[in-house]
Amino acid sequence: MMMVFGLFVFELRTAPYQNLGQESTFRHVNNSRVGKSPRYQYIGRGEDKITLxxxxxxxxxxxxxxxxxxxxxxxxxxxxxLIEGTGGIYGMFVITGISETRTEFFKDGKARKIEFSLSLEKVSEDLREMLADVDLGFEGQWNGFVR
Incomplete structure (x- = not known):
C-alpha cells in the first residue's frame, strides 16, 4: 500500500502513482508606511495542495x-x-481535479495506457496551527502580582 485516501487504497492494482507534488503557500499582507518601505505581516497559512x-x-x-x-x-x-503507507497523516483533503490521457489503444478502443493526475486540496487545520492557538490559561491570573 502506497497511500490511502478515504477508503481508496493507492497500490499496484488500483492506481499506483509515480510522482507526488506538494505545494504550500503562506499569506503575508503588506502594510504601507509613510516615508518608509512597507512592512509585511504574516496572517496565516494559505493553501496546501497535493498532486498525484x-x-x-x-x-x-x-x-x-x-x-x-x-x-x-x-x-x-x-x-x-490522506494517509501515507508509512503512517504519515497529511490531513483532510478534497479532490479539486482529475485529468487523464488515454493512448495506445486496442482494436476495440480500450486504452492500453492511461496517464492520470489527481489534484487534492487540504481543508483541515494543520496540527501546527492548532498548537499555535493553544491557550495555557495563564492570562489574567498574574495581573495582581506583576507590576
Missing part, C-alpha cells in the same frame, strides 16, 4: 474502475483523510 500523477496499464495495474472510484469520491464533495 501516474501511468496506468490496465492489463497490469488499475484502470477505468479505479479512476471511476476517484471521480465518484470527487462528486460527493466530501473531504477524506
Amino acid at each position: 500523477g501516474g501511468t496506468l496499464y490496465p492489463e497490469v495495474t488499475g484502470g477505468d474502475v479505479s479512476l471511476a472510484a476517484l471521480r465518484t469520491m470527487a462528486y460527493t464533495g466530501k473531504a477524506y483523510p
Whole structure:
C-alpha cells in the first residue's frame, strides 16, 4: 500500500502513482508606511495542495474502475483523510481535479495506457496551527502580582 485516501487504497492494482507534488503557500499582507518601505505581516497559512500523477496499464495495474472510484469520491464533495503507507497523516483533503490521457489503444478502443493526475486540496487545520492557538490559561491570573 502506497497511500490511502478515504477508503481508496493507492497500490499496484488500483492506481499506483509515480510522482507526488506538494505545494504550500503562506499569506503575508503588506502594510504601507509613510516615508518608509512597507512592512509585511504574516496572517496565516494559505493553501496546501497535493498532486498525484501516474501511468496506468490496465492489463497490469488499475484502470477505468479505479479512476471511476476517484471521480465518484470527487462528486460527493466530501473531504477524506490522506494517509501515507508509512503512517504519515497529511490531513483532510478534497479532490479539486482529475485529468487523464488515454493512448495506445486496442482494436476495440480500450486504452492500453492511461496517464492520470489527481489534484487534492487540504481543508483541515494543520496540527501546527492548532498548537499555535493553544491557550495555557495563564492570562489574567498574574495581573495582581506583576507590576
